[in-house]
Amino acid sequence: xxxxxxxxxxxxxxxxxxxxxxxRRDYTALIAFITETAGREGIETECFQSNHEGxxxxxxxSALGAFDGIVINPAAYTHTSxxxxxxxxxxxxxxxxxxxxxxxxxxxxxxxSYTSLYAEKTIVGLGFEGYRQALLYLKSRLGx
Ligand code: CA2
Numbered sequence: 001x002x003x004x005x006x007x008x009x010x011x012x013x014x015x016x017x018x019x020x021x022x023x024r025r026d027y028t029a030l031i032a033f034i035t036e037t038a039g040r041e042g043i044e045t046e047c048f049q050s051n052h053e054g055x056x057x058x059x060x061x062s063a064l065g066a067f068d069g070i071v072i073n074p075a076a077y078t079h080t081s082x083x084x085x086x087x088x089x090x091x092x093x094x095x096x097x098x099x100x101x102x103x104x105x106x107x108x109x110x111x112x113s114y115t116s117l118y119a120e121k122t123i124v125g126l127g128f129e130g131y132r133q134a135l136l137y138l139k140s141r142l143g144x
Contacts, residue, residue, distance in 0.1 A: 001042070001144045003135060004067040005034055006056060007049040008075030014100075021101050023127050030128060037132045041139055053077055053084065060087040069138040070095040071131060078103070078113045085114040094141050096134035097122040 007030075015026030025033075031047050038045040046067070048059050056077065063070060070093050074084050078099070088095050095118060102125030103110040116122045121137055123130040138144075 001069075001139065001142055002044045002046070002067045003038065003138055004059070004063045004070045005045050005047045005131070006059060006070065006072040006074070007047070008056060008073060008077045009051040011073060011075050012049050012051070021106075023100065025128065030131070033128045034131050034135070038135055041135060042144065043135055043139060045135075053081055056081075057083050057087045060084065060091055063093060064091045067093060068142050069093050071098055071134040071138065072096075072115065072119070073098045073100070073131075074115050078115050079109055081114055085118055088115065088118045094138055095119045096137055098130040098134050099124045100127050100130065101125060 012027045014022055014030060015024055027049070034045055034047055050056050056074065060070065070088065072095060074081060077084055097113065097115045097119035103113065104124060113122065123133050126133065
């Protein structure tokens with residue numbers, strides 16, 4: 001089973017500021033966590049991060065025929081991007097949306113998620129653990 005993990009803008013800066021919201025661990029630690037967790041579950045992952053909406057759309061499009069599912073934290077694009085929503089819909093793969101923080105307990109604009117209009121499941125507020133739960137959900141969903 002192959003899962004594409006997509007992380008959006010500024011997540012590459014994890015750990016440098018706002019530890020009370022996003023934790024103290026950095027992006028390298030997040031990728032190590034995802035890769036190790038997936039490996040233990042027999043899941044192959046590719047992790048992709050971009051600060052550019054179009055690059056994220058391109059990556060999602062390239063998942064067709066190459067991956068069985070998608071885990072995505074679109075970061076700020078969660079709240080603005082119809083293009084990412086449309087790409088997910090077009091590709092049609094089972095998708096789980098993850099947020100490190102609880103977007104429902106923050107500013108009003110973060111309560112809106114375009115991604116969640118397609119994602120089968122949205123996991124918020126669990127930090128790195130949210131990615132583990134997303135992978136486990138897709139494993140079970142895909143019969144793995
Ligand atoms: O909670 C999440 O995972 C978010 O997707 C993170 C985004 C935010 O825009 C979403 O509303 C919720 C922000 C990602 C990175 O933000 C940083 C902020 C300061 C220092 C480093 C990263």
